[in-house]
Amino acid sequence: MKLSIMMCCMSLLGNLFQETPKNKTSIHQFKAKDIDGNVVDFNQFKGKKILIVNTASECGFTPQYKELEMLYQKYKDKNFIIIAFPCNDFGGQEPGDEKQIKSFCQKNYGVSFLIMEKISIKGKDVHPIYQWLTQKEKNGVKSSVVLWNFQKYLIDEDGYLVDYYTSATSPLSSKIINWIENKK
Numbered sequence: 625m626k627l628s629i630m631m632c633c634m635s636l637l638g639n640l641f642q643e644t645p646k647n648k649t650s651i652h653q654f655k656a657k658d659i660d661g662n663v664v665d666f667n668q669f670k671g672k673k674i675l676i677v678n679t680a681s682e683c684g685f686t687p688q689y690k691e692l693e694m695l696y697q698k699y700k701d702k703n704f705i706i707i708a709f710p711c712n713d714f715g716g717q718e719p720g721d722e723k724q725i726k727s728f729c730q731k732n733y734g735v736s737f738l739i740m741e742k743i744s745i746k747g748k749d750v751h752p753i754y755q756w757l758t759q760k761e762k763n764g765v766k767s768s769v770v771l772w773n774f775q776k777y778l779i780d781e782d783g784y785l786v787d788y789y790t791s792a793t794s795p796l797s798s799k800i801i802n803w804i805e806n807k808k
Contacts (some may be wrong), residue, residue, distance in 0.1 A: 647761060650784060656741070659726045678708075679718070680714065686773075693735055711742060711745045713746050
């Protein structure tokens with residue numbers, strides 16, 4: 625009995641003194657332009673889970689737009705959003721301008737989730753949001769490298785980075801759905 629009480633107290637103390645990363649910051653600090661050139665303040669997404677994905681219209685993973693839209697339609701009324709950032713950083717697979725990208729996404733996949741302006745996500749012109757997503761020094765959670773188009777980043781309701789998945793992970797994977805539904 626004494627041992628179990630002592631272990632319980634040690635567990636509670638351990639939880640009490642768990643160190644929170646010093647540099648853990650929220651995505652809610654950012655603003656960026658959407659595909660129509662309007663400024664989007666990410667502060668408005670407090671309380672929502674966010675899936676951020678870099679996209680391209682001429683990629684082998686482009687059909688994931690359909691799965692992303694299905695995911696968005698299923699969970700958009702449950703404090704979940706998707707934000708797509710088109711980029712031309714991998715194989716020149718997003719050569720179009722914003723008007724062409726928007727038309728392509730709506731015509732071919734009926735995309736209704738938020739699409740941002742085309743940005744750079746690697747190299748010297750990395751957009752500040754992708755600096756935050758990929759650098760532990762900025763997000764306080766973990767570092768990553770965007771390997772290709774359609775890499776997915778998960779952000780919790782408080783605006784903190786949770787995890788990321790590479791292009792090969794379907795937007796409809798159980799890992800992503802369980803996270804949205806809060807299942808372990």
